[in-house]
Amino acid sequence: MMHMTFFWGKNSEILFSGWPGYDRLGMYLLALFLVFLLSVIVEWLSYSRFIKPGSPNVTAGLAQSAMHMVRVALAYMIMLAVMSFNVGVFLVALLGHTVGYMIFGSRLFKRSESTAVSGNGDLSPFKC
DSSP, X not given: OOOSSOBOXXXXXXSSTTOSOTTOHHHHHHHHHHHHHHHHHHHHHHHOOOXXXXXXXXXXXXXXXXXXXXXXXXXXXHHHHHTXXXXXXXXXXXXXXXXXXXXXXXXXXXXXXXXXXXXXXSSOOOOO
């Protein structure tokens, strides 16, 4: 039976029926790492530049649309994982988005202020 309130513990199902399995700490930690990694990838896609300047509009538009589709699909997977109501999953999703933003979106690792926080990637940042 699925929990309908936040709970602590490794005995939960995340994304797929029977996964990570009950009483399997290693698989639970793997599931947490996967949610963390997906969160970081969503932030990376939000601030990455894959399209070369001067690319034809049709090519650039199709590439942006495909990247947006991947980003939204990953964001929905994270949302579904958080809907397991497991506090550990919730915390690693927040941590992953925070670390991803810190690395790819904030000024911490940027050389110039013009590229930080302005959303100069190929995709516009999520608006929540």
